[in-house]
Amino acid sequence: MSRIQQTFAQLKTQQRKALIPYITAGDPAPQYTVGLMHALVAAGADIIELGVPFSDPMADGPVIQKACERALKHGTTSRDIFKMVAAFREQNQHTPVVLMGYLNPIEAIGYGAFVDEAAQAGVDGVLVVDLPPEEGVEFAALLKAQDLDAIFLLAPTTTRERAAKICAAGSGYLYYVSLKGVTGSAQVDVAAVEAKLKDFADLTELPLAVGFGIRDGQTAAALASVSDGVIVGSALVSRIAELADRPEEIAPVISGVLAEMRQALDA
Numbered sequence: 001m002s003r004i005q006q007t008f009a010q011l012k013t014q015q016r017k018a019l020i021p022y023i024t025a026g027d028p029a030p031q032y033t034v035g036l037m038h039a040l041v042a043a044g045a046d047i048i049e050l051g052v053p054f055s056d057p058m059a060d061g062p063v064i065q066k067a068c069e070r071a072l073k074h075g076t077t078s079r080d081i082f083k084m085v086a087a088f089r090e091q092n093q094h095t096p097v098v099l100m101g102y103l104n105p106i107e108a109i110g111y112g113a114f115v116d117e118a119a120q121a122g123v124d125g126v127l128v129v130d131l132p133p134e135e136g137v138e139f140a141a142l143l144k145a146q147d148l149d150a151i152f153l154l155a156p157t158t159t160r161e162r163a164a165k166i167c168a169a170g171s172g173y174l175y176y177v178s179l180k181g182v183t184g185s186a187q188v189d190v191a192a193v194e195a196k197l198k199d200f201a202d203l204t205e206l207p208l209a210v211g212f213g214i215r216d217g218q219t220a221a222a223l224a225s226v227s228d229g230v231i232v233g234s235a236l237v238s239r240i241a242e243l244a245d246r247p248e249e250i251a252p253v254i255s256g257v258l259a260e261m262r263q264a265l266d267a
């Protein structure tokens, strides 16, 4: 069983939902990322989504775009990120880490090298925003050969027919994008998410996690009640932005935000 499968299996026996924070690796500067990952785990994270910064992150709103800019200003590369994950793994062998990014930086080092080095570092899954399963057959095969999960996105515009293909190609969990828009958008329609997830439910045995637009415990709990877990990005990253020049304050502040969501999910 992969570390991601184990995590969802354990949550299921505990009747709990997954809480999956996203931060961009190297934001506000590379030396803080590993500490922030440990802080997120202490605050209740079940899985960590670690963003690989990219100069043109088309699916991201301004909050995560700027996080990418801060990380890139410090020259954060994929190889730096593998080192961060390896350092995290020295103290944590338990919490899955999913790398989340765009194709361009992966192509820059080559699919094979990226996957091998990710596996070596202790990465558990990879989500490539601009690599749909139809185009990602080769990449997915490389992931599989290293026992890494291939996480794919489902969206409100995804038809059932296409969802079936995406579900068949994915492993670990599926990421349902709660709304039409970019990361950091405001309004989530819980009833609409519920209806769509019900429509997809018989297509897969994989857990379905929901992300986009979750800013507080109440929304997190509402979406968790219709899914297997929630992903939270901009609500954390906006705090990192505010504290970028007081970096020692970031861990306690984002831990507080995440802990409130944990409490709401477990209530």
Ligand SMILES: O=P(O)(O)OC[C@@H](O)[C@@H](O)c1c[nH]c2ccccc12
Pocket (backbone or CB within 6 Å): 022, 049, 051, 059, 060, 064, 100, 129, 182, 183, 184, 185, 211, 212, 213, 214, 231, 232, 233, 234, 235
């Ligand atoms: O920021 P939000 O609205 O909380 O959404 C999660 C999201 O940030 C994270 O999963 C993510 C960051 N970049 C992405 C690109 C595409 C899909 C998802 C993502």
